[in-house]
Amino acid sequence: MPILHRTVNGHPLIWLDNGATTQKPRQVIETLAAFYASANSNIHRGAHTMAREATEMYEAGRAAVAQFLGAPSPESIVFVRGTTEAINLVAQSWGRANLGPGDDVLVPVLEHHANIVPWQRVAKETRARVVPVPLRPDGGIDQDAYADLLSMRTRLVVLSHASNVLGTVPPVREMTALAHRYQAKVLVDGAQAVAHFPVDVTDLDADFYTFSGHKIYAPTGIGALYAKPEILRTMAPWQSGGNMIESVSFDRTTYAPVPHRFEAGTGHISGVAGLLSALNWLTGFDRKAVADYETQLTAYAQEALAKVPGLELLGPAAERIGVLTFTLPGHSPTEIADWLDGDGIAIRAGHHCAQPALAHYGLDSAARASLALYNTREEVDRLVASLLELRAA
Numbered sequence: 001m002p003i004l005h006r007t008v009n010g011h012p013l014i015w016l017d018n019g020a021t022t023q024k025p026r027q028v029i030e031t032l033a034a035f036y037a038s039a040n041s042n043i044h045r046g047a048h049t050m051a052r053e054a055t056e057m058y059e060a061g062r063a064a065v066a067q068f069l070g071a072p073s074p075e076s077i078v079f080v081r082g083t084t085e086a087i088n089l090v091a092q093s094w095g096r097a098n099l100g101p102g103d104d105v106l107v108p109v110l111e112h113h114a115n116i117v118p119w120q121r122v123a124k125e126t127r128a129r130v131v132p133v134p135l136r137p138d139g140g141i142d143q144d145a146y147a148d149l150l151s152m153r154t155r156l157v158v159l160s161h162a163s164n165v166l167g168t169v170p171p172v173r174e175m176t177a178l179a180h181r182y183q184a185k186v187l188v189d190g191a192q193a194v195a196h197f198p199v200d201v202t203d204l205d206a207d208f209y210t211f212s213g214h215k216i217y218a219p220t221g222i223g224a225l226y227a228k229p230e231i232l233r234t235m236a237p238w239q240s241g242g243n244m245i246e247s248v249s250f251d252r253t254t255y256a257p258v259p260h261r262f263e264a265g266t267g268h269i270s271g272v273a274g275l276l277s278a279l280n281w282l283t284g285f286d287r288k289a290v291a292d293y294e295t296q297l298t299a300y301a302q303e304a305l306a307k308v309p310g311l312e313l314l315g316p317a318a319e320r321i322g323v324l325t326f327t328l329p330g331h332s333p334t335e336i337a338d339w340l341d342g343d344g345i346a347i348r349a350g351h352h353c354a355q356p357a358l359a360h361y362g363l364d365s366a367a368r369a370s371l372a373l374y375n376t377r378e379e380v381d382r383l384v385a386s387l388l389e390l391r392a393a
Helices: 026-039 049-069 083-098 117-126 143-149 172-181 269-283 287-305 333-342 355-359 377-392
Strands: 077-080 104-108 129-133 154-160 185-189 208-212 223-227 245-248 253-255 323-327 348-350 366-370
Touching (some): 026 049, 049 077, 049 269, 083 154, 083 208, 083 223, 117 129, 129 143, 143 172, 154 172, 172 185, 287 377, 333 348
Antiparallel strands (some): 245 253, 323 366, 348 366
16 A cells, blocks of 8 residues: 555554545556556447457456355446445436335435435335334444334335444344345445455345445445346336447337446446456455454454543444544544544544434534554554543643
8 A cells, every 4th residue: 555655744644534435555556557558448349459458357347346246147247436326326227116105215324325315315206215224322223123114015125234434234134134024125335344344245135235446445436236137137227328228229229238238338447447456456365364353453443442531432342343433522523633634643524424323322423433454553552642642632
């Protein structure tokens, strides 16, 4: 990670804003430079060598995503700009065709706005209902309430595989199985999960699964949507134009087969190159060892932060990723972030696009430090030392 060698405000950079975006390995940066230096071409529609090479790389990226997620085939993977676009695609294509008056979409209170607002919009159009699933006091999803809310009116359940504000990792497989008893579909937002532990969409039995590349050491502007092939084939295109058609006349248009019918226009080709490189880099590690390391680092950080007088850490004590959202009496989240920035420590402050989750705690903003595989105990110690200095100032 070349960027981690820089200094900020006279201090070595400590990047603890991984929930917002991860830094990029050198090989990903070099892949992007090499693509534009020697491989830049459009895909699928060229008759020359470089077009064929770019197309092969692009489809190799799709196959790599399918393998990474445990998907049954590359045809179940749609490239998108990120998780937000993926959810909007499902809402506009599947949601508008399958939701109607009296139908329920269950949405846990801890969800990111990107998994709330699209469903509010489509529910308004279709006269369906968005039904919040409450949280336990510790920030976990109330499973009893969830079971009670499920009914034959439930058409869709959406949930985060890991919360971007509380770190909560809900029992997705069990929640999915319960939803399927009512013939409901399940969409899982994996943006905060895929970098931290292995994911197998087949084992989860998720109907839809989404993630963003920039949260997993890849470039911004690229992500993926997985959908069960039998569902994807029933969905109409959301956006229209070039690259998603087989033939066009003024009498009729025939769409390309899945997944290409959902990829209108020129895709983010260099982004796919970077995503493929990032997946190759990440899967070069023992994923279980990485997950175990991050679990231990998270536990260490929880214990260390508890030493800061008055600091309140949000979210459950266990079954969480290294998203450490907290408040400190007498100091606003922005003041905390500014102070830490002075010591070269990057965190986030605000509502983290999860206002209902913070409202569960009676808050409208909080500070958030979020961990990745390149963070260390020494960096956690520096975070805590800086917070102690703030308390003493």
